[in-house]
Amino acid sequence: MDMNLDIDKILYADMQNALRHQAVILYEDERSLLLQDISSRLTYCTALDAEAAANMIGHIKDFDILVSHDEYCNQAIQQRFHITYENCCYHCVYIGHKRFFVDLPAGFHFAFVDERYMEDVIALYRKEMPELANAAYMRKAMDYGLIGVFHGDELAGFMGVHEGGSGSMGMLEVKDCYKRKGLGSALEKAVINMQLERGKIPYGEIFIDNTASLKLQEHVGLTIGDRLTYWFYK
Structure with missing residues:
Protein backbone atom coordinates (compact mmCIF):
# COMPACT_ATOMS: atom_id res chain seq x y z
CA MET A 1 0.00 0.00 0.00
CA ASP A 2 1.33 3.46 -0.94
CA MET A 3 1.36 6.57 1.22
CA ASN A 4 -1.72 8.74 0.71
CA LEU A 5 -0.76 12.35 -0.06
CA ASP A 6 -4.41 13.39 -0.03
CA ILE A 7 -4.32 13.48 3.78
CA ASP A 8 -2.95 17.03 3.44
CA LYS A 9 -3.34 18.43 -0.07
CA ILE A 10 -1.89 21.80 0.93
CA LEU A 11 1.28 20.46 2.52
CA TYR A 12 1.87 17.93 -0.24
CA ALA A 13 0.99 20.17 -3.19
CA ASP A 14 4.63 20.21 -4.31
CA MET A 15 4.94 16.42 -4.26
CA GLN A 16 1.62 15.92 -6.03
CA ASN A 17 2.59 18.47 -8.66
CA ALA A 18 5.94 16.74 -9.18
CA LEU A 19 4.16 13.42 -9.68
CA ARG A 20 1.97 15.07 -12.33
CA HIS A 21 5.07 16.47 -14.02
CA GLN A 22 7.93 13.97 -14.32
CA ALA A 23 8.95 12.62 -10.94
CA VAL A 24 10.73 9.41 -10.08
CA ILE A 25 9.69 7.61 -6.91
CA LEU A 26 12.90 6.64 -5.11
CA TYR A 27 11.21 4.88 -2.19
CA GLU A 28 7.65 4.40 -1.02
CA ASP A 29 5.66 2.48 1.53
CA GLU A 30 2.43 3.15 3.42
CA ARG A 31 4.16 5.52 5.89
CA SER A 32 6.77 7.35 3.80
CA LEU A 33 7.52 8.66 0.33
CA LEU A 34 10.75 9.81 -1.32
CA LEU A 35 10.70 11.21 -4.85
CA GLN A 36 12.71 13.40 -7.19
CA ASP A 37 11.54 15.75 -9.92
CA ILE A 38 13.59 14.92 -13.01
CA SER A 39 13.58 18.44 -14.44
CA SER A 40 14.50 20.44 -11.32
CA ARG A 41 16.31 17.61 -9.50
CA LEU A 42 14.55 18.69 -6.32
CA THR A 43 14.14 15.76 -3.93
CA TYR A 44 11.04 15.59 -1.72
CA CYS A 45 10.40 13.44 1.33
CA THR A 46 7.76 12.84 3.98
CA ALA A 47 7.09 10.29 6.70
CA LEU A 48 4.43 9.61 9.31
CA ASP A 49 6.75 8.51 12.13
CA ALA A 50 10.41 8.48 13.15
CA GLU A 51 11.05 4.84 12.22
CA ALA A 52 9.60 5.27 8.74
CA ALA A 53 11.63 8.46 8.24
CA ALA A 54 14.92 6.85 9.25
CA ASN A 55 14.31 3.90 6.94
CA MET A 56 13.35 6.10 4.00
CA ILE A 57 16.22 8.58 4.40
CA GLY A 58 18.56 5.59 4.30
CA HIS A 59 17.58 5.18 0.63
CA ILE A 60 18.90 8.62 -0.36
CA LYS A 61 22.15 8.26 -2.28
CA ASP A 62 22.72 11.92 -3.08
CA PHE A 63 20.86 15.21 -3.51
CA ASP A 64 21.35 18.88 -4.29
CA ILE A 65 18.23 20.21 -2.55
CA LEU A 66 16.07 18.10 -0.26
CA VAL A 67 12.63 19.33 0.80
CA SER A 68 11.29 17.77 4.00
CA HIS A 69 7.65 17.93 5.04
CA ASP A 70 7.87 17.00 8.72
CA GLU A 71 10.04 16.91 11.82
CA TYR A 72 10.52 13.14 11.52
CA CYS A 73 12.36 13.62 8.24
CA ASN A 74 14.23 16.63 9.63
CA GLN A 75 15.70 14.55 12.43
CA ALA A 76 16.59 11.65 10.13
CA ILE A 77 18.27 13.99 7.63
CA GLN A 78 20.25 15.72 10.37
CA GLN A 79 21.41 12.41 11.81
CA ARG A 80 22.50 10.95 8.48
CA PHE A 81 23.95 13.98 6.67
CA HIS A 82 24.87 16.20 9.65
CA ILE A 83 23.15 19.27 8.21
CA THR A 84 20.23 21.45 9.28
CA TYR A 85 17.57 23.07 7.15
CA GLU A 86 18.28 26.58 5.87
CA ASN A 87 14.79 27.73 4.87
CA CYS A 88 11.25 26.90 5.84
CA CYS A 89 8.11 27.84 3.95
CA TYR A 90 4.34 27.79 4.07
CA HIS A 91 2.48 26.38 1.11
CA CYS A 92 -0.36 28.39 -0.38
CA VAL A 93 -2.64 26.65 -2.87
CA TYR A 94 -5.50 27.68 -5.11
CA ILE A 95 -7.95 24.87 -4.44
CA GLY A 96 -10.64 26.12 -6.83
CA HIS A 97 -11.14 24.97 -10.40
CA LYS A 98 -12.61 28.06 -12.05
CA ARG A 99 -10.32 30.44 -13.86
CA PHE A 100 -10.13 34.03 -12.69
CA PHE A 101 -11.40 36.94 -14.71
CA VAL A 102 -8.42 39.28 -14.61
CA ASP A 103 -8.89 43.00 -15.10
CA LEU A 104 -6.03 45.47 -15.54
CA PRO A 105 -5.97 49.26 -15.18
CA ALA A 106 -6.32 51.29 -18.36
CA GLY A 107 -3.14 51.35 -20.41
CA PRO A 202 -1.33 26.31 -8.62
CA TYR A 203 0.74 26.58 -5.46
CA GLY A 204 3.35 28.86 -4.00
CA GLU A 205 6.04 28.62 -1.33
CA ILE A 206 6.27 31.57 1.03
CA PHE A 207 9.08 32.13 3.53
CA ILE A 208 7.64 32.23 7.05
CA ASP A 209 8.73 35.83 7.63
CA ASN A 210 7.28 37.20 4.37
CA THR A 211 4.09 38.62 5.87
CA ALA A 212 3.38 40.86 2.87
CA SER A 213 3.32 37.89 0.51
CA LEU A 214 1.17 35.85 2.88
CA LYS A 215 -1.38 38.68 2.95
CA LEU A 216 -1.34 38.83 -0.85
CA GLN A 217 -2.08 35.10 -1.10
CA GLU A 218 -5.09 35.49 1.18
CA HIS A 219 -6.29 38.49 -0.82
CA VAL A 220 -6.08 36.58 -4.10
CA GLY A 221 -7.96 33.63 -2.61
CA LEU A 222 -5.32 30.98 -1.97
CA THR A 223 -5.45 28.66 1.02
CA ILE A 224 -2.40 28.90 3.29
CA GLY A 225 -1.26 25.72 5.01
CA ASP A 226 -0.61 25.47 8.73
CA ARG A 227 2.46 23.24 8.39
CA LEU A 228 5.90 24.01 7.02
CA THR A 229 8.29 22.54 4.49
CA TYR A 230 12.00 22.55 5.30
CA TRP A 231 14.78 23.04 2.75
CA PHE A 232 18.13 21.29 3.09
CA TYR A 233 21.09 22.11 0.85
CA LYS A 234 24.06 19.80 0.57
Missing part, protein backbone atom coordinates in the same frame (compact mmCIF):
# COMPACT_ATOMS: atom_id res chain seq x y z
CA PHE A 108 -1.80 47.99 -19.15
CA HIS A 109 -1.82 44.61 -20.88
CA PHE A 110 -0.51 41.08 -20.38
CA ALA A 111 2.07 39.39 -22.61
CA PHE A 112 4.67 36.68 -22.21
CA VAL A 113 8.12 38.06 -21.45
CA ASP A 114 10.87 37.13 -23.88
CA GLU A 115 14.63 37.61 -23.94
CA ARG A 116 14.38 41.18 -25.16
CA TYR A 117 13.55 42.05 -21.55
CA MET A 118 16.18 39.84 -19.92
CA GLU A 119 18.17 42.73 -18.46
CA ASP A 120 15.05 44.28 -16.92
CA VAL A 121 13.96 40.94 -15.48
CA ILE A 122 17.33 40.19 -13.90
CA ALA A 123 17.71 43.70 -12.49
CA LEU A 124 14.26 43.58 -10.90
CA TYR A 125 14.50 40.03 -9.54
CA ARG A 126 18.02 40.55 -8.19
CA LYS A 127 16.58 42.67 -5.37
CA GLU A 128 14.67 39.69 -3.96
CA MET A 129 16.56 36.57 -5.04
CA PRO A 130 20.08 37.42 -6.21
CA GLU A 131 21.11 33.75 -6.33
CA LEU A 132 18.44 33.02 -8.96
CA ALA A 133 18.64 36.29 -10.91
CA ASN A 134 20.67 35.00 -13.83
CA ALA A 135 20.02 34.48 -17.52
CA ALA A 136 20.02 30.67 -17.37
CA TYR A 137 17.39 30.47 -14.63
CA MET A 138 15.16 33.18 -16.04
CA ARG A 139 15.40 31.72 -19.55
CA LYS A 140 13.87 28.49 -18.23
CA ALA A 141 11.03 30.53 -16.73
CA MET A 142 10.53 32.33 -20.05
CA ASP A 143 10.51 29.06 -21.99
CA TYR A 144 7.70 27.79 -19.77
CA GLY A 145 5.83 31.09 -19.67
CA LEU A 146 6.88 34.17 -17.72
CA ILE A 147 3.82 36.41 -17.68
CA GLY A 148 4.49 40.12 -17.88
CA VAL A 149 2.27 43.13 -17.41
CA PHE A 150 3.24 45.98 -19.71
CA HIS A 151 2.51 49.70 -19.86
CA GLY A 152 2.95 50.32 -23.54
CA ASP A 153 6.26 48.67 -24.36
CA GLU A 154 7.60 49.01 -20.82
CA LEU A 155 7.73 45.94 -18.59
CA ALA A 156 5.95 46.93 -15.37
CA GLY A 157 6.13 43.56 -13.62
CA PHE A 158 6.16 39.81 -14.09
CA MET A 159 5.46 36.45 -12.46
CA GLY A 160 6.10 32.85 -13.45
CA VAL A 161 6.80 29.34 -12.25
CA HIS A 162 10.07 28.16 -10.75
CA GLU A 163 12.23 25.36 -12.14
CA GLY A 164 11.05 25.69 -15.71
CA GLY A 165 7.44 24.96 -14.81
CA SER A 166 7.92 22.01 -12.47
CA GLY A 167 8.10 24.07 -9.28
CA SER A 168 5.99 26.61 -7.44
CA MET A 169 4.52 29.86 -8.66
CA GLY A 170 6.76 32.79 -7.81
CA MET A 171 9.18 35.43 -9.05
CA LEU A 172 6.50 38.08 -8.56
CA GLU A 173 8.00 41.51 -9.15
CA VAL A 174 6.44 44.90 -9.86
CA LYS A 175 8.45 48.05 -10.47
CA ASP A 176 8.15 50.59 -7.67
CA CYS A 177 6.57 53.21 -9.92
CA TYR A 178 3.73 50.82 -10.79
CA LYS A 179 2.91 49.51 -7.33
CA ARG A 180 -0.45 50.00 -5.60
CA LYS A 181 -2.33 49.49 -8.85
CA GLY A 182 -3.36 45.88 -8.25
CA LEU A 183 -0.78 44.53 -10.70
CA GLY A 184 0.62 41.96 -8.26
CA SER A 185 -2.80 40.39 -7.67
CA ALA A 186 -3.54 40.47 -11.40
CA LEU A 187 -0.27 38.74 -12.24
CA GLU A 188 -0.86 36.01 -9.68
CA LYS A 189 -4.35 35.35 -11.00
CA ALA A 190 -2.97 35.14 -14.54
CA VAL A 191 -0.33 32.60 -13.49
CA ILE A 192 -2.96 30.57 -11.61
CA ASN A 193 -5.04 30.48 -14.80
CA MET A 194 -2.00 29.32 -16.77
CA GLN A 195 -1.31 26.51 -14.31
CA LEU A 196 -4.93 25.37 -14.37
CA GLU A 197 -4.89 25.31 -18.18
CA ARG A 198 -1.78 23.12 -18.12
CA GLY A 199 -3.10 20.65 -15.57
CA LYS A 200 -0.76 21.80 -12.80
CA ILE A 201 -1.51 22.53 -9.15
Whole structure:
Protein backbone atom coordinates (compact mmCIF):
# COMPACT_ATOMS: atom_id res chain seq x y z
CA MET A 1 0.00 0.00 0.00
CA ASP A 2 1.33 3.46 -0.94
CA MET A 3 1.36 6.57 1.22
CA ASN A 4 -1.72 8.74 0.71
CA LEU A 5 -0.76 12.35 -0.06
CA ASP A 6 -4.41 13.39 -0.03
CA ILE A 7 -4.32 13.48 3.78
CA ASP A 8 -2.95 17.03 3.44
CA LYS A 9 -3.34 18.43 -0.07
CA ILE A 10 -1.89 21.80 0.93
CA LEU A 11 1.28 20.46 2.52
CA TYR A 12 1.87 17.93 -0.24
CA ALA A 13 0.99 20.17 -3.19
CA ASP A 14 4.63 20.21 -4.31
CA MET A 15 4.94 16.42 -4.26
CA GLN A 16 1.62 15.92 -6.03
CA ASN A 17 2.59 18.47 -8.66
CA ALA A 18 5.94 16.74 -9.18
CA LEU A 19 4.16 13.42 -9.68
CA ARG A 20 1.97 15.07 -12.33
CA HIS A 21 5.07 16.47 -14.02
CA GLN A 22 7.93 13.97 -14.32
CA ALA A 23 8.95 12.62 -10.94
CA VAL A 24 10.73 9.41 -10.08
CA ILE A 25 9.69 7.61 -6.91
CA LEU A 26 12.90 6.64 -5.11
CA TYR A 27 11.21 4.88 -2.19
CA GLU A 28 7.65 4.40 -1.02
CA ASP A 29 5.66 2.48 1.53
CA GLU A 30 2.43 3.15 3.42
CA ARG A 31 4.16 5.52 5.89
CA SER A 32 6.77 7.35 3.80
CA LEU A 33 7.52 8.66 0.33
CA LEU A 34 10.75 9.81 -1.32
CA LEU A 35 10.70 11.21 -4.85
CA GLN A 36 12.71 13.40 -7.19
CA ASP A 37 11.54 15.75 -9.92
CA ILE A 38 13.59 14.92 -13.01
CA SER A 39 13.58 18.44 -14.44
CA SER A 40 14.50 20.44 -11.32
CA ARG A 41 16.31 17.61 -9.50
CA LEU A 42 14.55 18.69 -6.32
CA THR A 43 14.14 15.76 -3.93
CA TYR A 44 11.04 15.59 -1.72
CA CYS A 45 10.40 13.44 1.33
CA THR A 46 7.76 12.84 3.98
CA ALA A 47 7.09 10.29 6.70
CA LEU A 48 4.43 9.61 9.31
CA ASP A 49 6.75 8.51 12.13
CA ALA A 50 10.41 8.48 13.15
CA GLU A 51 11.05 4.84 12.22
CA ALA A 52 9.60 5.27 8.74
CA ALA A 53 11.63 8.46 8.24
CA ALA A 54 14.92 6.85 9.25
CA ASN A 55 14.31 3.90 6.94
CA MET A 56 13.35 6.10 4.00
CA ILE A 57 16.22 8.58 4.40
CA GLY A 58 18.56 5.59 4.30
CA HIS A 59 17.58 5.18 0.63
CA ILE A 60 18.90 8.62 -0.36
CA LYS A 61 22.15 8.26 -2.28
CA ASP A 62 22.72 11.92 -3.08
CA PHE A 63 20.86 15.21 -3.51
CA ASP A 64 21.35 18.88 -4.29
CA ILE A 65 18.23 20.21 -2.55
CA LEU A 66 16.07 18.10 -0.26
CA VAL A 67 12.63 19.33 0.80
CA SER A 68 11.29 17.77 4.00
CA HIS A 69 7.65 17.93 5.04
CA ASP A 70 7.87 17.00 8.72
CA GLU A 71 10.04 16.91 11.82
CA TYR A 72 10.52 13.14 11.52
CA CYS A 73 12.36 13.62 8.24
CA ASN A 74 14.23 16.63 9.63
CA GLN A 75 15.70 14.55 12.43
CA ALA A 76 16.59 11.65 10.13
CA ILE A 77 18.27 13.99 7.63
CA GLN A 78 20.25 15.72 10.37
CA GLN A 79 21.41 12.41 11.81
CA ARG A 80 22.50 10.95 8.48
CA PHE A 81 23.95 13.98 6.67
CA HIS A 82 24.87 16.20 9.65
CA ILE A 83 23.15 19.27 8.21
CA THR A 84 20.23 21.45 9.28
CA TYR A 85 17.57 23.07 7.15
CA GLU A 86 18.28 26.58 5.87
CA ASN A 87 14.79 27.73 4.87
CA CYS A 88 11.25 26.90 5.84
CA CYS A 89 8.11 27.84 3.95
CA TYR A 90 4.34 27.79 4.07
CA HIS A 91 2.48 26.38 1.11
CA CYS A 92 -0.36 28.39 -0.38
CA VAL A 93 -2.64 26.65 -2.87
CA TYR A 94 -5.50 27.68 -5.11
CA ILE A 95 -7.95 24.87 -4.44
CA GLY A 96 -10.64 26.12 -6.83
CA HIS A 97 -11.14 24.97 -10.40
CA LYS A 98 -12.61 28.06 -12.05
CA ARG A 99 -10.32 30.44 -13.86
CA PHE A 100 -10.13 34.03 -12.69
CA PHE A 101 -11.40 36.94 -14.71
CA VAL A 102 -8.42 39.28 -14.61
CA ASP A 103 -8.89 43.00 -15.10
CA LEU A 104 -6.03 45.47 -15.54
CA PRO A 105 -5.97 49.26 -15.18
CA ALA A 106 -6.32 51.29 -18.36
CA GLY A 107 -3.14 51.35 -20.41
CA PHE A 108 -1.80 47.99 -19.15
CA HIS A 109 -1.82 44.61 -20.88
CA PHE A 110 -0.51 41.08 -20.38
CA ALA A 111 2.07 39.39 -22.61
CA PHE A 112 4.67 36.68 -22.21
CA VAL A 113 8.12 38.06 -21.45
CA ASP A 114 10.87 37.13 -23.88
CA GLU A 115 14.63 37.61 -23.94
CA ARG A 116 14.38 41.18 -25.16
CA TYR A 117 13.55 42.05 -21.55
CA MET A 118 16.18 39.84 -19.92
CA GLU A 119 18.17 42.73 -18.46
CA ASP A 120 15.05 44.28 -16.92
CA VAL A 121 13.96 40.94 -15.48
CA ILE A 122 17.33 40.19 -13.90
CA ALA A 123 17.71 43.70 -12.49
CA LEU A 124 14.26 43.58 -10.90
CA TYR A 125 14.50 40.03 -9.54
CA ARG A 126 18.02 40.55 -8.19
CA LYS A 127 16.58 42.67 -5.37
CA GLU A 128 14.67 39.69 -3.96
CA MET A 129 16.56 36.57 -5.04
CA PRO A 130 20.08 37.42 -6.21
CA GLU A 131 21.11 33.75 -6.33
CA LEU A 132 18.44 33.02 -8.96
CA ALA A 133 18.64 36.29 -10.91
CA ASN A 134 20.67 35.00 -13.83
CA ALA A 135 20.02 34.48 -17.52
CA ALA A 136 20.02 30.67 -17.37
CA TYR A 137 17.39 30.47 -14.63
CA MET A 138 15.16 33.18 -16.04
CA ARG A 139 15.40 31.72 -19.55
CA LYS A 140 13.87 28.49 -18.23
CA ALA A 141 11.03 30.53 -16.73
CA MET A 142 10.53 32.33 -20.05
CA ASP A 143 10.51 29.06 -21.99
CA TYR A 144 7.70 27.79 -19.77
CA GLY A 145 5.83 31.09 -19.67
CA LEU A 146 6.88 34.17 -17.72
CA ILE A 147 3.82 36.41 -17.68
CA GLY A 148 4.49 40.12 -17.88
CA VAL A 149 2.27 43.13 -17.41
CA PHE A 150 3.24 45.98 -19.71
CA HIS A 151 2.51 49.70 -19.86
CA GLY A 152 2.95 50.32 -23.54
CA ASP A 153 6.26 48.67 -24.36
CA GLU A 154 7.60 49.01 -20.82
CA LEU A 155 7.73 45.94 -18.59
CA ALA A 156 5.95 46.93 -15.37
CA GLY A 157 6.13 43.56 -13.62
CA PHE A 158 6.16 39.81 -14.09
CA MET A 159 5.46 36.45 -12.46
CA GLY A 160 6.10 32.85 -13.45
CA VAL A 161 6.80 29.34 -12.25
CA HIS A 162 10.07 28.16 -10.75
CA GLU A 163 12.23 25.36 -12.14
CA GLY A 164 11.05 25.69 -15.71
CA GLY A 165 7.44 24.96 -14.81
CA SER A 166 7.92 22.01 -12.47
CA GLY A 167 8.10 24.07 -9.28
CA SER A 168 5.99 26.61 -7.44
CA MET A 169 4.52 29.86 -8.66
CA GLY A 170 6.76 32.79 -7.81
CA MET A 171 9.18 35.43 -9.05
CA LEU A 172 6.50 38.08 -8.56
CA GLU A 173 8.00 41.51 -9.15
CA VAL A 174 6.44 44.90 -9.86
CA LYS A 175 8.45 48.05 -10.47
CA ASP A 176 8.15 50.59 -7.67
CA CYS A 177 6.57 53.21 -9.92
CA TYR A 178 3.73 50.82 -10.79
CA LYS A 179 2.91 49.51 -7.33
CA ARG A 180 -0.45 50.00 -5.60
CA LYS A 181 -2.33 49.49 -8.85
CA GLY A 182 -3.36 45.88 -8.25
CA LEU A 183 -0.78 44.53 -10.70
CA GLY A 184 0.62 41.96 -8.26
CA SER A 185 -2.80 40.39 -7.67
CA ALA A 186 -3.54 40.47 -11.40
CA LEU A 187 -0.27 38.74 -12.24
CA GLU A 188 -0.86 36.01 -9.68
CA LYS A 189 -4.35 35.35 -11.00
CA ALA A 190 -2.97 35.14 -14.54
CA VAL A 191 -0.33 32.60 -13.49
CA ILE A 192 -2.96 30.57 -11.61
CA ASN A 193 -5.04 30.48 -14.80
CA MET A 194 -2.00 29.32 -16.77
CA GLN A 195 -1.31 26.51 -14.31
CA LEU A 196 -4.93 25.37 -14.37
CA GLU A 197 -4.89 25.31 -18.18
CA ARG A 198 -1.78 23.12 -18.12
CA GLY A 199 -3.10 20.65 -15.57
CA LYS A 200 -0.76 21.80 -12.80
CA ILE A 201 -1.51 22.53 -9.15
CA PRO A 202 -1.33 26.31 -8.62
CA TYR A 203 0.74 26.58 -5.46
CA GLY A 204 3.35 28.86 -4.00
CA GLU A 205 6.04 28.62 -1.33
CA ILE A 206 6.27 31.57 1.03
CA PHE A 207 9.08 32.13 3.53
CA ILE A 208 7.64 32.23 7.05
CA ASP A 209 8.73 35.83 7.63
CA ASN A 210 7.28 37.20 4.37
CA THR A 211 4.09 38.62 5.87
CA ALA A 212 3.38 40.86 2.87
CA SER A 213 3.32 37.89 0.51
CA LEU A 214 1.17 35.85 2.88
CA LYS A 215 -1.38 38.68 2.95
CA LEU A 216 -1.34 38.83 -0.85
CA GLN A 217 -2.08 35.10 -1.10
CA GLU A 218 -5.09 35.49 1.18
CA HIS A 219 -6.29 38.49 -0.82
CA VAL A 220 -6.08 36.58 -4.10
CA GLY A 221 -7.96 33.63 -2.61
CA LEU A 222 -5.32 30.98 -1.97
CA THR A 223 -5.45 28.66 1.02
CA ILE A 224 -2.40 28.90 3.29
CA GLY A 225 -1.26 25.72 5.01
CA ASP A 226 -0.61 25.47 8.73
CA ARG A 227 2.46 23.24 8.39
CA LEU A 228 5.90 24.01 7.02
CA THR A 229 8.29 22.54 4.49
CA TYR A 230 12.00 22.55 5.30
CA TRP A 231 14.78 23.04 2.75
CA PHE A 232 18.13 21.29 3.09
CA TYR A 233 21.09 22.11 0.85
CA LYS A 234 24.06 19.80 0.57
